[in-house]
Amino acid sequence: MGLRENAAAAAGRTLDDEQHHSPADAEDTAPLPDPMADYEPGDNDPDMVPVHLAWLRVRRDIRAIGKGELYNQSGTRFNFRGVDTVVNVFGPVTLKHGVHVMSSKVEATYGTKNTKSGGTMRECSVLVTWTILGPMGDTFTLQTMGEALDTADKSTTKAQSVALRTLLLGFGLTPTHDTDPDADRIERGVEAPARSAESYRDEILDKKTSQGRLQQIGYELANLRMLNTKVPNETNELETLDALGQRIYKERAAGGGA
Template identity: 35%
Template sequence: MTTTQSHMSKIQTAVLGVMKDIAAIGIGKTQRNTQQGYAFRGIEAAMNELSPLLVKHGITVTGSYSDLSISERFKGDPKDGRAMRFCTLKGAFTFAAEDGSHVVAECFGEAMDSGDKAVTKAQSIAFRTALFQQFVVPTMAMDPESYLDPDDEPREPTALEKAARDAAKSGTEAYRTFWQGISADERHALAHQHEEMKAAAKAADNAQAPA
């Protein structure tokens, strides 16, 4: 990670604003690699949560890539033509404020694919890494309730939280409609539970799907 430019005040203020907002929401590891069985935070989650915050704080992002390296390894008999393509590259992402001040985040991306998507995957990984590192994105929201004294009585969910859970139990579409229908203040109040609710709604979709 490198920084450039002498006039940094505007971009530093903007970056700090995004950091404060994303610290209250977090991005959980809600995606799962089905082959290796590990959970991860994908580029979709990063874009969905961070894009509105970048717009809110007036930050534009411009990416460029270099140091592209591609190699292929065959699976089984080379005559079968089943090759896995490995790609590494370096991404440089300029985060700029309206006055021209900016910071540059440099991150490497590495990916493999049996088709034609190795480069695209590597670019996405480099960009995702830059976003997470630049804005120090936590893997979960900073929920003050999680630091309550163990001897305290469990907190009863609010009416808003109950409504959110009821909507999530009905599936993704019902929860999306609920989320879009509440106010900005209500969304902020539920921000630390948003990823959990989305996961619950997806689980409800799977449970309702025909066998």
């Protein structure tokens, strides 16, 4: 009789019993712990809602991102929304609602392009699979593509940045509130602005407006070129929306506001 058999006999068991009731089997059948079992919401925590509802709330808070940046090179001129601007707007709002945007898979292909000066640029095309994680831990996946050229080693990074911008603007259905260039202006007239300066003032002064929302308002005003618009403040003195927003933000930060 071997050592394992002697130990089993001393414990009143057989080797067959140990094989049918091994610790490994017990671990396989034990229920997994619930990661949210001891969760207690804090004052600044997002609402525990499904991911599709959290994403809807992000879209609702974003409202619009204007084309505030200008490309003007080699005779080509147009306005656009850069990836930094888009991320700066989406970042605080996704944080507010507990939404995480993560690239879970990147498929890249490469090529080369010749420049007019005889140089070579590296071309990268990426297909990115994104995982959108909500505050409750549930997810959904989306895919976008991006393309970029670069003379050095930045084409992959640039292409992924384009894919991220496409994700946030496309699946966020984020409008610009710019006038449609194909619109018949004689019949349709000039489109009214999305919001008035007074409505932004009222929201800034509202004590229920969080510090995160105050930052978001700053991005919106920059995109709408309304930062220097003057409005009567709480003491009926004229103050720019930019100065008003920064002052209220600092006052609430000093007072421990959310």
